[in-house]
Amino acid sequence: MKNFLIGLLIVAIIIGTAFGVKWEIDTFNAKYNAPVVEEIKEVEDIIKTKEELNVTDDLVVNLINNLTNITNYSGNDFFGYLYQKDMYELKDLSNQFKLNVAMAYLIDDNDYDYEDVYNNKTTISISQIEEYAKKIFGENVSLNYEDIKGSCEAWWWTYDKTNQLYKNPSTGCGGAFLPQYYKKTTKAIKYDDKIEIIEKVAYSEYTDTDIPIKTIYTSMNKNQELIKLENNEDFNINNYLDKLDSYKYTFKKEGDNYYFYSVELIKWGEIIWKTFL
Numbered sequence: 485m486k487n488f489l490i491g492l493l494i495v496a497i498i499i500g501t502a503f504g505v506k507w508e509i510d511t512f513n514a515k516y517n518a519p520v521v522e523e524i525k526e527v528e529d530i531i532k533t534k535e536e537l538n539v540t541d542d543l544v545v546n547l548i549n550n551l552t553n554i555t556n557y558s559g560n561d562f563f564g565y566l567y568q569k570d571m572y573e574l575k576d577l578s579n580q581f582k583l584n585v586a587m588a589y590l591i592d593d594n595d596y597d598y599e600d601v602y603n604n605k606t607t608i609s610i611s612q613i614e615e616y617a618k619k620i621f622g623e624n625v626s627l628n629y630e631d632i633k634g635s636c637e638a639w640w641w642t643y644d645k646t647n648q649l650y651k652n653p654s655t656g657c658g659g660a661f662l663p664q665y666y667k668k669t670t671k672a673i674k675y676d677d678k679i680e681i682i683e684k685v686a687y688s689e690y691t692d693t694d695i696p697i698k699t700i701y702t703s704m705n706k707n708q709e710l711i712k713l714e715n716n717e718d719f720n721i722n723n724y725l726d727k728l729d730s731y732k733y734t735f736k737k738e739g740d741n742y743y744f745y746s747v748e749l750i751k752w753g754e755i756i757w758k759t760f761l
Contacts, residue, residue, distance in 0.1 A: 554635035561634035586617035587638035622743035663689040
């Protein structure tokens, strides 16, 4: 009888311990596991909403080109403008940059010919400039209307404040042995609320114009040389992508459209963990 009672007590202790452990587990799950499960669900949702785009898609090409067109030619004041700081947000862009981007986009989109515009004394209204600025920078873009100067793609325009018109364009672009950027878009990811585009960039300038010799660097500061090319030998950026820094462009979605939000330098080696994770 005594052994029976001891056995019964042991069974009771085991059952009580099991219930106690289950209660502790339930309490822990209620306190800690629910947030963890929720965070995992959020990560899964993010993964599901990512879509890799073809870098040759019109959407990707237009987002980059309409923004950076005036930064390509070294005769422009805005040559390499977006590469001069580690990060630019929309609020950091100068008024002249935004005006030049809008005007260059307007000229290209309407297929204006400079000689025709100049000879016919064509004028551009500020409402047209505003329309194209909004296409790139969004509905809330802030502009201060003034003479437009500094880029060949936008030409140079005089602002008629009385009539709120741009008129009398002029341009004088050209030159040889000029510095240039080699660029390649390598990735584009679309999320529910934005598109991120990665661009690789190399900088070149002529270090000897007699032969001539063109030297390619990883950036405008010329800290790291990639290669020297003689007699206008072509540079293939694809052979050096793994040695170049990257720039991540972010375009935020508003309605059905995407507008520039920021561009950020991602140094070589950071691209894997800092981008698209």
